[in-house]
Amino acid sequence: MTKHLSLDANIADADGFYERLIRLHDGLSEAESQLLNAKLVLILANHIGDEQVIAEAMELARKGLGEALTPTT
Amino acid sequence: MPAHAYRRRPFRPAPEQQGKTGRGGVAIVGGGPVGLTCALELAAHGIPSTVLEEGDTVSEGSRALCWSKRSLEILNRHGVAARMVATGYTWNTGRVFHGARELYQFGLQPQGPQEFPAFTNLQQYLAEEFLHEAVERQPLIEMRWLNRVSGVEPAADHVRITVETPSGPYRMEADWVVAADGARSSVRRALGLDFTGRVFEDHFLIADVDVHAELPNADRRFWFQPEFGGGDTALCHRQGLGMWRVDFQLGWNIDREAEKRPERVLPRVRAMLGDHPMEITWASIYTFQARRLARFRHGRIIFAGDAAHQVSPFGARGGNSGIQDAENLAWKLAYVIKGLAPDRLLDSYDAERGQAADENIRITSRTTDFLTPRTPASRTLRDAVLHLAADAPFARALVNSGRLSTPTIHTDTPLSTPDGEPWAGGPPTGAPCPNLALAAPDGFLLHHLGGGFRLLIFLGEAAAVPPGIASLLEGLSIMPAPVIEPLLVARDAATAPVRTLRDGDGSVHQAFAAPTGAAYLVRPDQHVAARWRAPSLPAIGRALARALGMEEKA
Numbered sequence: 001m002t003k004h005l006s007l008d009a010n011i012a013d014a015d016g017f018y019e020r021l022i023r024l025h026d027g028l029s030e031a032e033s034q035l036l037n038a039k040l041v042l043i044l045a046n047h048i049g050d051e052q053v054i055a056e057a058m059e060l061a062r063k064g065l066g067e068a069l070t071p072t073t
Numbered sequence: 074m075p076a077h078a079y080r081r082r083p084f085r086p087a088p089e090q091q092g093k094t095g096r097g098g099v100a101i102v103g104g105g106p107v108g109l110t111c112a113l114e115l116a117a118h119g120i121p122s123t124v125l126e127e128g129d130t131v132s133e134g135s136r137a138l139c140w141s142k143r144s145l146e147i148l149n150r151h152g153v154a155a156r157m158v159a160t161g162y163t164w165n166t167g168r169v170f171h172g173a174r175e176l177y178q179f180g181l182q183p184q185g186p187q188e189f190p191a192f193t194n195l196q197q198y199l200a201e202e203f204l205h206e207a208v209e210r211q212p213l214i215e216m217r218w219l220n221r222v223s224g225v226e227p228a229a230d231h232v233r234i235t236v237e238t239p240s241g242p243y244r245m246e247a248d249w250v251v252a253a254d255g256a257r258s259s260v261r262r263a264l265g266l267d268f269t270g271r272v273f274e275d276h277f278l279i280a281d282v283d284v285h286a287e288l289p290n291a292d293r294r295f296w297f298q299p300e301f302g303g304g305d306t307a308l309c310h311r312q313g314l315g316m317w318r319v320d321f322q323l324g325w326n327i328d329r330e331a332e333k334r335p336e337r338v339l340p341r342v343r344a345m346l347g348d349h350p351m352e353i354t355w356a357s358i359y360t361f362q363a364r365r366l367a368r369f370r371h372g373r374i375i376f377a378g379d380a381a382h383q384v385s386p387f388g389a390r391g392g393n394s395g396i397q398d399a400e401n402l403a404w405k406l407a408y409v410i411k412g413l414a415p416d417r418l419l420d421s422y423d424a425e426r427g428q429a430a431d432e433n434i435r436i437t438s439r440t441t442d443f444l445t446p447r448t449p450a451s452r453t454l455r456d457a458v459l460h461l462a463a464d465a466p467f468a469r470a471l472v473n474s475g476r477l478s479t480p481t482i483h484t485d486t487p488l489s490t491p492d493g494e495p496w497a498g499g500p501p502t503g504a505p506c507p508n509l510a511l512a513a514p515d516g517f518l519l520h521h522l523g524g525g526f527r528l529l530i531f532l533g534e535a536a537a538v539p540p541g542i543a544s545l546l547e548g549l550s551i552m553p554a555p556v557i558e559p560l561l562v563a564r565d566a567a568t569a570p571v572r573t574l575r576d577g578d579g580s581v582h583q584a585f586a587a588p589t590g591a592a593y594l595v596r597p598d599q600h601v602a603a604r605w606r607a608p609s610l611p612a613i614g615r616a617l618a619r620a621l622g623m624e625e626k627a
Binding site for chain 1: 471
């Protein structure tokens with residue numbers, strides 16, 4: 001059975017998580033913050049592992065931004 | 074070690090310039106590694122050829138430095154590989170650094186005894202010298218130096234070629250033309266074929282360095298943001314005869330001429346290799362593109378190597394894929410010329426090596442996107458991967474400093490017969506057979522494969538040839554040409570009417586996932602065409618017909 005991306009609330013302490021995420025960037029320059037976000041994406045994506053779930057997450061994140069993607073070759 | 078003495082070859086008037094006219098044969102344009110390998114492979118099939126080379130000596134600089142195991146296996150048929158390994162610098166491990174920190178090492182050699190290393194580094198000019206010696210021993214090859222092809226006119230049943238020489242032009246007619254004349258192919262230009270693709274906006278400095286000091290032996294070393302500076306990335310290889318090869322990524326906006334000068338090159342090299350007496354014997358600035366011809370076959374003109382496709386150099390996929398092109402093309406051309414296969418067999422060269430080119434372009438373009446990020450976001454992600462790689466094993470898998478050349482498995486070729494039963498392993502159809510060690514004195518498996526079609530029949534523990542296999546052998550012996558030579562694979566030398574390869578410890582059976590009685594049909598280029606757990610003569614006949622392009626794909 002293919003797994004799909006879950007969009008239901010899954011983090012018990014939502015406000016606490018969000019606060020930690022913001023505080024993680026405290027004292028960082030713009031470039032360092034970008035780097036931190038990128039590292040976090042890589043770490044979490046690897047933990048999830050499931051390509052279908054990751055693809056659906058990517059699609060959702062991209063929705064409404066810029067032009068539609070051209071398929072990669 | 075002094076710089077290579079480039080021996081200049083004299084011009085000799087072609088037979089066509091001495092009043093002789095002859096028609097036909099195979100003309101190979103370009104006397105580099107791909108053209109020479111093609112000529113040698115054709116000669117091994119008994120097909121003569123004429124090699125037209127515009128220069129009077131071998132390639133300048135180390136260029137296609139890293140020769141893969143598969144290239145060595147192919148060149149071993151021509152007595153060249155052992156010498157390449159003996160003269161070259163062998164390596165099986167790559168090391169990747171970020172700044173001063175070593176991120177990880179990767180091993181390339183599989184388990185078990187191996188005839189050839191994963192890679193040997195031999196400067197292209199030496200590889201060419203060795204190939205030329207093999208060509209000189211081969212009476213079926215006519216090597217014409219200082220013969221520059223300026224015109225190519227296809228006709229229905231031949232190709233007319235115009236050749237410029239020091240004593241004027243001449244024309245020759247060939248049945249077939251193999252265009253192995255490199256990235257700036259004159260044949261491609263003469264036919265006006267499009268050769269477009271992606272340009273990567275980055276410059277790389279490449280240099281051959283003769284270091285007059287004994288440096289520790291080194292595997293392939295690659296640096297992101299090297300602590301010694303010199304570029305965004307740096308790559309260092311040891312070559313044969315104590316030479317070194319270095320690459321530095323310089324970026325897009327540079328003064329190409331200035332960066333090539335020794336006073337600019339030397340400080341970079343010293344920072345990397347140490348403050349030793351040294352001499353730069355060759356330096357060049359290059360950019361690269363990923364591009365291919367839409368079709369490699371244009372009637373009687375067939376393109377191979379860089380003339381057909383170009384990739385970035387990270388991964389050693391240029392020269393090595395060219396050698397495989399030559400091997401793939403030569404047996405097909407030989408079978409068609411001998412009337413053993415229809416002309417259509419040559420279309421499978423385009424299908425198979427086109428797939429290989431697409432694969433190589435895809436893989437090397439991914440490397441280039443990692444080395445030369447195109448957007449600020451992709452640079453941030455790249456840097457994130459490098460940051461994580463020291464701590465997180467998963468991130469090391471994302472670090473891409475070049476995915477090194479492995480032979481293409483022709484998964485979708487019309488020449489393969491799909492498996493009729495499930496196989497739990499073994500080389501799949503379309504893959505080259507692994508070069509496994511046999512019990513002495515049989516050497517390695519690939520010594521016994523290639524040239525023609527072979528049927529590997531696995532006897533397992535059986536002490537004698539079972540009746541079913543005996544009747545199969547009898548049937549094979551009376552099949553019409555082209556011949557399939559059966560080879561038994563047995564624990565011991567069976568008292569069989571055909572050649573037997575000794576698999577003393579059963580490792581060959583294991584690697585082929587072969588139960589007793591199973592068989593693999595192997596093409597003249599050592600690739601698997603079909604396999605059966607319980608082979609039958611009609612099935613073998615059908616698979617052979619398909620492997621020769623006589624049958625449409627099911």
